[in-house]
Amino acid sequence: GLSDKLQETFKRLKGKGKLKEADVNEAMREVRVALLEADVNFKVVKDFVAKVKERSIGLDVLESLSPAQQVIKIVHEEMITLMGGATGKILIASKPPTVIMLIGLQGAGKTTHAAKLANMLNKQGKHPLLVACDIYRPAAIKQLQVLGEQLKLPVFSMGQESPVEIAKASLKHANSNGQDVVIIDTAGRLHINEELMGELRDIKTAVKPHEILLVVDAMTGQDAVNVAESFHKELGLDGVILTKLDGDTRGGAALSIKAVTGCTIKFAGMGEKMDAIEPFHPDRMASRILGMGDVLTLIEKAQESFDEKKAKEMEQKLRKQEFTLDDFLDQMQQMKKMGPLSSILEMIPGVGKQLKDVQIDEKDTAHIEAIIRSMTTEERRKPALIKDSRKKRIAKGSGTSVQEVGSLLKRFEQMQKMMKQFASPGGMGMLGGGKK
Numbered sequence: 001g002l003s004d005k006l007q008e009t010f011k012r013l014k015g016k017g018k019l020k021e022a023d024v025n026e027a028m029r030e031v032r033v034a035l036l037e038a039d040v041n042f043k044v045v046k047d048f049v050a051k052v053k054e055r056s057i058g059l060d061v062l063e064s065l066s067p068a069q070q071v072i073k074i075v076h077e078e079m080i081t082l083m084g085g086a087t088g089k090i091l092i093a094s095k096p097p098t099v100i101m102l103i104g105l106q107g108a109g110k111t112t113h114a115a116k117l118a119n120m121l122n123k124q125g126k127h128p129l130l131v132a133c134d135i136y137r138p139a140a141i142k143q144l145q146v147l148g149e150q151l152k153l154p155v156f157s158m159g160q161e162s163p164v165e166i167a168k169a170s171l172k173h174a175n176s177n178g179q180d181v182v183i184i185d186t187a188g189r190l191h192i193n194e195e196l197m198g199e200l201r202d203i204k205t206a207v208k209p210h211e212i213l214l215v216v217d218a219m220t221g222q223d224a225v226n227v228a229e230s231f232h233k234e235l236g237l238d239g240v241i242l243t244k245l246d247g248d249t250r251g252g253a254a255l256s257i258k259a260v261t262g263c264t265i266k267f268a269g270m271g272e273k274m275d276a277i278e279p280f281h282p283d284r285m286a287s288r289i290l291g292m293g294d295v296l297t298l299i300e301k302a303q304e305s306f307d308e309k310k311a312k313e314m315e316q317k318l319r320k321q322e323f324t325l326d327d328f329l330d331q332m333q334q335m336k337k338m339g340p341l342s343s344i345l346e347m348i349p350g351v352g353k354q355l356k357d358v359q360i361d362e363k364d365t366a367h368i369e370a371i372i373r374s375m376t377t378e379e380r381r382k383p384a385l386i387k388d389s390r391k392k393r394i395a396k397g398s399g400t401s402v403q404e405v406g407s408l409l410k411r412f413e414q415m416q417k418m419m420k421q422f423a424s425p426g427g428m429g430m431l432g433g434g435k436k
């Protein structure tokens with residue numbers, strides 16, 4: 001994938017003392033190929049590479065960053081600019097109802113995202129009405145009704161009536177039922193054609209939506225960009241919902257849409273479940289494409305269940321490298337609240353590959369707890385003290401075996417090593433602000 005390619009390139013830049021023109025040129029040639037292979041629009045790539053080059057060559061090398069890190073930082077920043085703009089906000093009309101119209105090709109995720117949006121807005125205190133304007137397949141109406149039922153949100157439908165009439169009637173219905181947001185799910189086609197555009201134009205004229213959002217499948221790469229360009233030209237888009245970003249996307253669509261069409265990606269679809277919608281974060285997307293892990297998502301997820309003060313203490317300990325077995329135990333308990341340990345660790349840059357060495361089976365946690373609890377305070381602080389006789393005592397005390405005690409100590413040691421890496425400037429330092 002793109003991130004592997006770029007990381008290869010950046011690895012080679014590592015260890016170079018200065019940002020020389022030849023080095024930058026060489027790296028940029030590879031970045032260019034990697035981006036093209038990721039299905040990024042060729043013109044976007046050309047401009048992007050030129051900009052990064054211009055900023056990189058002859059740059060004063062900051063003390064806190066290696067040259068490679070500095071180029072990554074520039075690539076990261078330029079990617080953010082490329083995808084930039086305000087993140088997911090729906091313009092709420094001063095006079096309700098706010099009308100949102102979802103359009104796009106068949107299978108892009110319109111119906112799913114109509115429901116997800118309704119759910120999201122409902123959680124923000126709004127009263128949304130879902131409107132079934134995809135009249136060509138009875139199953140499409142049913143699909144929206146099922147989702148509405150699941151979310152306990154009202155769905156407005158009039159069977160095979162003309163979409164324009166349904167849309168108009170839905171506004172009246174919303175007005176008399178206290179619904180302040182109307183979300184219109186429209187029909188798609190396999191390809192853009194005049195019939196589809198005509199129908200959408202008619203609905204637009206009839207209800208004057210506050211937001212026309214294009215739903216596009218990120219997996220379709222450049223096609224998604226072409227589709228966005230056509231829809232924008234024909235109908236004037238207010239934003240894009242980029243779906244299926246949970247899949248194995250190559251990043252091309254995310255990186256090109258804004259640059260090619262000028263339309264902001266407002267939301268990202270991250271799965272089939274009803275809560276799998278997020279405001280689109282260019283910075284996170286850039287990190288993900290660069291393979292630096294989604295650090296911000298990690299921090300956010302951690303903060304949801306971590307006691308913030310505890311997290312701070314933990315960070316300080318990490319930086320001072322005073323992480324003890326007691327902290328390990330503590331952290332394990334926190335992790336239990338946060339969900340599978342592996343899914344958390346995978347989000348930390350560079351951990352993926354090392355993960356299997358320190359993999360903690362969630363079923364093991366009871367044993368681990370017992371083992372640590374059987375150690376003295378001093379042993380927990382200085383595990384190096386634990387030689388054979390102590391191992392025997394701890395195994396006996398915890399009802400485990402000497403091998404299990406040994407293996408825990410070994411894993412803890414590996415974890416400490418890993419954490420030292422992240423606390424160092426070459427590790428997570430770059431995104432976390434690094435050491436000044």
Ligand code: GDP
Nearest residue numbers: 106107108109110111112243244269270271272
């Ligand atoms: P529509 O034809 O545009 O209305 O598309 P649908 O909403 O019916 O979605 C088509 C398929 O894509 C369905 O199976 C959805 O469950 C699936 N889908 C929609 N959004 C996402 C997403 O963000 N991630 C994943 N993995 N699947 C999605």
Ligand code: MG
Nearest residue numbers: 110111134140
């Ligand atoms: Mg649909």
